[in-house]
Amino acid sequence: MVARRKFATLKSFLNYIGVEGDRTIFTWVSASEGDRWAQVIKGATEKIKALGPASKMVKTVA
Amino acid sequence: MENIETKLREEAQRLLLEKKADVIIGYEKGTLPLTATPCFITRPEEAEKLIWNNLCTQNLAKFVHDLITAHKNSQKRVKPEDRKKKVIGVVARGCTTRSIIIHLQERQYDRGEVYIIGVPCDGYVESKKLRTAAGGADIIEGDMEGGQIKVKTAEGEKTVALKEVLSDSCRTCRYNNPIISDVMVGSPAPAMNPEAExxxxxxxxxxxxxxxxxxxxxxxxxxxxxxxxxxxxxxxxxxxxxxxxxxxxxxxxxxxxxxxxxxxxxxxxxxxxxxxxxxxxxxxxxxxxxxxxxxxxxxxxxxxxxxxxxxxxxxxxxxxxxxxxxxxxxxxxxx
Structure with a gap:
């Protein structure tokens, strides 16, 4: 439950500095909810694919 | 301000004489003009060094934590019954007391380990702002009186209004008076402009x-x-x-x-x-x-x-x- 507050502020702060806050995806899934788990992962991958590769705060190793 | 300074020195001296505090963290005159620097006072006669004005910048709660941690580490190998308690006195404005409250909430030390001498605060001078206002050159001499700062640089003399060079944090400060204190020196300072924070x-x-x-x-x-x-x-x-x-x-x-x-x-x-x-x-x-x-x-x-x-x-x-x-x-x- 404490994670909830951390993620709320993290997402908002990332957005504020200009990193797409949509990349932060947070939810609750129980180990017994197989179907929901599949849906969450499917949805998350779709969202990230739509955003494309991250370009901000990415370290390039020369 | 003079009045607060005198009372502050008396209070610090009393605390050290009565052994209510082992060390007092406050501000003394800095080595550069128009600066103040943190100082640690352990002997009553040194209390004369203490100052309190708009040049006192640093949040002293940092040193409270540092000193208490260092003391606790030094006591680690001492038998529990022989361990000494150390009380840190600190000259604290609003933001310093807030930091101390955070330390206390985070169980860093006990309330009894810190003795807070509360002082009212009407903001501090941001040295980078002052430098810019004075023309960007090194400040050779400076004098502060009645809301005006006289600054002398290699390029000439200038008078700057204190209000112009106050830190951004102070302009919109909500808690410029101590929230907790063991003893309060001086009367509460007027509110700043928290609506614009x-x-x-x-x-x-x-x-x-x-x-x-x-x-x-x-x-x-x-x-x-x-x-x-x-x-x-x-x-x-x-x-x-x-x-x-x-x-x-x-x-x-x-x-x-x-x-x-x-x-x-x-x-x-x-x-x-x-x-x-x-x-x-x-x-x-x-x-x-x-x-x-x-x-x-x-x-x-x-x-x-x-x-x-x-x-x-x-x-x-x-x-x-x-x-x-x-x-x-x-x-x-x-x-």
Whole structure:
């Protein structure tokens, strides 16, 4: 439950500095909810694919 | 101010004579003109060194934590019954007491280990602002009287209004009088302008995401990773900072732009519910990075989401250490 507050502020702060806050995806899934788990992962991958590769705060190793 | 200074010295002397405090942390005159520097007083006759004026910048809660930690470490190998207690006296303005409250909430030391000499505060002078106002050259001589600062540089003399060079944090300060104190010196200072505290943040929020990112990268590009902000911050007291950990290494130590961004981002984010807006990090930054813009956003989120202002009350718990059923949930992903 404490994670909830951390993620709320993290997402908002990332957005504020200009990193797409949509990349932060947070939810609750129980180990017994197989179907929901599949849906969450499917949805998350779709969202990230739509955003494309991250370009901000990415370290390039020369 | 003179009156407060005299009372402050008397109080410090009394505390040391009566052995109510082993050391007093306060401010003394700095070696450069128009500066004040933290000092540690252990003998009653040294109390004359203490000063209190608009040049006292640093948040002294940092030293309270440092001294208590050092003392506790030195007592580790002593038998429990022989351990000595050390009481730290500290000259504290509003933001210093807020930092002390955060330390107490985070169980860093007991209330009895710190003796707070509360002083009213009407803001401190931001040295970088003063320098700019004086024309950018080194200040050779300076004098402060009745809201006016006379500055002499190699290029000539100038008079600057105190109001013009006050720190941004002080202009919109909500707690310029101590929240907790064992003894209060002087009468409470008049309120500043807390209504305007989030104006800058609101303005920044209204910008487009690319503009915000451009500003963040521009500011962080100035950073030289000297860690002065971390050393000055009373809330940054971890024995090993994440920036120096090597197992795992969270962030690179080089001059890579991304490493700098990540370091700053993580340090800023660690301030949720812990930044008291004392402005010490901004004041010590040699490169003039605009840290306050980002810290204030964290403060605003904390207030708007959890109704908590860091260190504003002894009864509060750290906001990230608890939850409420009314917390907003719109950020939670539901497929």
């Amino acid at each position: 989030y104006d800058q943040v609101k303005e920044f929020e209204a910008k487009s995401i690319e503009e915000r990112w451009a500003y963040f990268t521009k500011e962080m590009a100035k950073c030289i990773r000297c860690n002065a902000c971390r050393q000055a911050c009373p809330s940054c007291y971890c024995p090993t900072c994440f920036a120096e950990q090597s197992m795992p290494q969270w962030v690179g130590i080089g001059e890579d732009a991304t490493d700098t961004q990540v370091f700053q981002f993580m340090r800023l984010y660690h301030m949720v519910g812990r930044c008291v807006d004392c402005g010490s990090c901004v004041a010590v930054c040699p490169m003039g990075v605009d840290l306050r813009n980002f810290l204030k956003k964290i403060d605003k989120d904390c207030w708007e989401m959890f109704g908590n202002r860091a260190g504003s009350s002894m009864e509060d718990m750290p906001p990230l250490g608890k939850f409420s059923e009314n917390d907003k949930e719109d950020f939670i992903y539901n497929p």
